[in-house]
Each structure stands twice: as C-alpha cells, then as structure tokens.
Amino acid sequence: MGLMETTNKPQDQLARWLTEDMSAVNGLIRDRMASEHAPRIPEVTAHLVEAGGKRLRPMMTLAAARLCGYGGPYHVHLAATVEFIHTATLLHDDVVDESRQRRGRPTANLLWDNKSSVLVGDYLFARAFQLMTECGNLRVLSILSNASAVIAEGEVLQLTAAQDLGTDEDIYLKVVRGKTAALFSAATQVGGVIAGAPEDQVDALFAYGDALGIAFQIVDDLLDYGGTSAVIGKNVGDDFRERKLTLPVIKAIATADADERTFWTRVIEKGDQREGDLEQALKLLRAHGALDAARAEAMDWAAKAKAALAPLPAHELRDMLRDLADYVVERVA
Template sequence: MGLDHAAAKPHERMSAALAEDLAGVNALIRDRMASEHAPRIPEVTAHLVEAGGKRVRPMLTLACARLCGYTGTDHVKLAATVEFIHTATLLHDDVVDESEKRRGRPTANLLWDNKSSVLVGDYLFARAFQLMVEPGSLRVLSILSNAAATIAEGEVLQLSAAMNIDTTEATYLQVIRGKTAALFEAACEVGGVISDSDEAIVRALAAYGDGLGVAFQMADDLLDWGGVDAASTGTLDKNIGDDFRERKLTLPVIRAIAAADAEQRAFWARTIAKGDQHDGDLDEALRLLTLHGTLAQTRDEAHAHVARAKAALADLPDDPIRDMLGDLADYVVARLN
C-alpha cells in the first residue's frame, strides 16, 4: 500500500534533499534496463519502474551514504541495485499472487503474461548482480546477495505458511523479515559500508533498516484490514481484505486464531485453511479481530519496531538526514492513526 494519505510526507522531503543523487539513480536504471535484443524487457520494466513508486529503498542507501559523509559515486549504483532487486520481486510476487493491480495500474502479468513477468524479473535480478559487483567491495556484494537470497526464502516460507492456521508469530516475523525487512536493512547497511564507516555505525544503520522494514510490513498488513478502527466504519472498502481472500496469515489473524474458542477456530479453518469463503465472512473475520483486540495489538507492535529503529539512530551522526530518517520511521506508523 506504500506511503500515502498523510499530510506530512518525509519521503518527499528526503527525495528533495537527495534530488541530484536520485536523478543519477533514475538515469542508471533507465540505462541498465535497456536490452538490445529483447525489447519486451524495457517495456515491462518501464511499466513498473516508472509507475510512480516512492523509491524508498534506494533513497535509504543514498541517505545513509550521505549521512556517513560518502563523497564517491558508487552509492548511486548500489541504490539502483536495491531498486532492481525490489522491482524483480514485485514482478514475481504479482505472478504468485495472481494480482491484477499494482500502484493503481494493471500489473505486468495482466498486460503481458506470467512468462514475461517471471523472465523480466530474472533479468532484473541479473542486472542487480552486475551492478552490485561494480563498486568492487566483497562485503557489499555479500550483504546484497544475502538479502536477495533471504527475500526469496521469505517468499517461499510465506507460500508454505499460507492457509495454515497453525502458523506461529515466529514464522510470521521470519516471513516479513525475509520478504520486506531484509532489503530495507541491506539498503541502509551498504550505505555505511561503502563509506568505510565504523562498525558501530554500520550496525546501527542495519538495525534501523530492520526495525523500519518490520514496522513497514506490519503497517501494510494492518491497513489491509482497513486499520484499527475499520469495524466502526460500517461498510468495508472494496480493497480491504485482500490478504483474507488470499488466505494469508498475518499477525492480526494469527493472534485472533490463538485466542479463538472452538466455534471461532472452526470459522478460521473453513475460511483460511479450506478456502470456503462466503458473503459476510470478511465482516465476521473483522469482528473477530476487533473482539480479540488484535488490530490494536498489531499497531502497537509496529510502533515498537519504529521505536527500535529510532533508537538505533541515536548512534548516528547529528545531521538533517538523520532527522529525516527518524521522521520516515514515524510516518510508517502515522498511517495507522
């Protein structure tokens, strides 16, 4: 769902502060997504890359490098690497989830086909690895390649955990750390590594990225249910409940199942485990989440991870960029209020 709908937009302030570097990232992305022999590659890639995404992940790399006093140009290559990895996963995710819309536009798999989305995603992963090698840092290569593997592992774990009402909170955290937080963490960490920062600074950047990424995904999972006060709105928005329809086990549902009596557990077994969903089931699911307070609990968990991310910032240099990173963390959960 991204970062929308709030009055204050720290990612826009950060974008303005990093405008020159971001322009370099965008130019590099356009250059590297070109293909002499397969014109479908830039067609499919441009559809997603130029669809108005916030570029939050590559901005984190640029911001962390700037915060650490980096004066070279390799941070632009690493930021583009991060965006290519992210875009590749989106192309693959839309195939796996059979999605028809992404950022308000038809998905690539709908406009072209699943084969094109998968293969172009593979191409972007390959381009990402080409880019991450160019700075010549084995440690940077290790961080980003490990993140790519962790993302894939998280997606497979989510696939195996879907529809399983015995999924635990520990498994859920492992999934979101894999599919979302790993790239946030790596994006921040390489900004410090490329700057030859002290280990304490690099660890702080990684901790910030992890806390931000976990909070970001928890917030998105909560917003899929319409937020904490969704039950009081009466009519559900048509986009609410996609995770329920796809039978994904997110934190509000996992905790509601854990607190369920026999009748409520039977409801979850029918709708999630068996996929036998009827009119009114989404409203009943939302009623149960509200009854057990799991929407509010998820909001509080997201706030706790934001607090952890902001605590890590205390070890970083005093700089306007550091303040923007703190505001960005606050903004992730401000969407929930």
C-alpha cells in the same frame, strides 16, 4: 493529519535533499533496464518502475551513504541495485499471489502474462548483480547477495506457512524479516559500508532498516483490513482473499474459541470463502483486539528503528530517517 494529506512527508524531504543523487539513480535504472534484443523487458519494467513508487529503499541507501560522509559515485549503483531487486521481487510476488493490482494500476502479469513477469524479474535480478559488482566491494556484494537469498527464502516460507493455522508470531516474523526487512536493512547497511563508516554505525544502519522494514510490513498487513485502495495501492481484503495468515489474523486465531477456529479453518486453510466472510473476519479481529495489538507492535518496531539511529552522526538526514519511522506507522496511528 492522514497520509494523503501530509504536505511535508519525510520521504519528500529525503527526495528533495537527494535530488541530484536520485536523478542519477533514475538515469542509471533507465539505462540498465534497456534491452537491445527483447523490447518486452523495458516495457514490463517501465510499467512498474515508473508507476509512481516512492523509491523509498534506494533513497535509504543514498541517505545512509551521505549521512556517513560518502563522496564517491557508487552509492548511486547500490541504490539502483536495491530498486532492481525490489522490482524483481514485486514482479515475482504478483505472479505467486495472482494479484491484479499494484500501486493502483493493473499488474504486469495481468497486462502481459506470468511468463513475461517471471522472466523480466529474473533479468532485473541479473542486472542488480551486474551493478553491485561494479562497486568493487566484496562486503557490499556479500550483503546484497545474502539479502536476495533471504528474500527468496522468506517468500518460500510464506508459501508453506500462509495457510497453516499453526503458524505463530515467530514464524510470521521470520517471513517478514525475509520478504520485507531484509532489503530495508541491506539498503541502509550497504550505504554505511560503501562510505567506510565505523562498524558501530554500520550495525546501527542495519538495525534501523530491519526494524523499519518490520514496522512497514505490519502496517501493510493492517491496512489490508482497514485501509483504502487509494492508500495501499491494491484491493482492500486481498490478503484475506489470498488466505494469508498475517499478524492480525494470527493474533485473533491465538485466542479464538472453537466456532471461531472453525471459521478460520474454512476461509484460510480450506479456502472456502463465501459472501460476508471478510466482514465476519473483520468483526472477529476487532472483537479480539487483534488490530489494536498489531498496531501496537508496529509502533514498537518504529520506536526501535528510531533508537537504532543513536550512534550515527548528528545530521539533518538522520532526523529525516527518524521522522520516516514515525511516518511509516502514521497510517495506522
């Protein structure tokens, strides 16, 4: 059953189990994205926050905290913090990538302007830090502030690596761990920390989020060459047009002959893209088995995510997190 046909998705099961907590998170997000003096802030933020996103990262924080037996109020603050960090990075990413579509809607930088997107993203980062300090837990603050730095570092690394044919899979993994997996792993880890979980469980939650985030990003990269706009929420081929060296392309280049390498140099490094180039890129990716190889890696990372959950207590939330790992790769299974 495909992504859009699934009637009982793991994230929907999580949302139902966490209905009360998510209601509190959404209320806190609405409250903290308000601005008395700059009405553009809630306008821009609401456009993205209320665009139908899955709220996957904050749900992972809530689920981790509840799975570890937490009964206090601060998992809500942490979940809102995670969503604010995520939203801020999306606003900044769309400016850097000059994107025109996000979650199936025009991007904020297209509807307003780059300056508004960057500054509102900065505002959300500031709000995130206000929220995380309210928990009064220095380790939580350390984890989330470190994740914010790693995310920014990953984005900068991608700037220098994305159009360099010398970029290999090790560099790609560093980029992915920065721009995607860092927030997944922080989201689950802080849930365990705020619950006072044993260290082996906190480590397990980190490992789960890390592996799930890597699988998630590889799938996203694959869908750019084989998904539909309705499924991925952006235009198919955007990564190619933006000259990003994602995993399938890196794999194809690694075994390219001289003529194929000349093609990749022209379209990626030099940015000289012509009509029919996307179709030619797809032909090369298939010829070298790059899409299948990247798909297999996504499956491996999803399996690692599921295995990481072993030290956590038996619970229906643990089962939902396990199923979530399968669901993330279902789109390319």
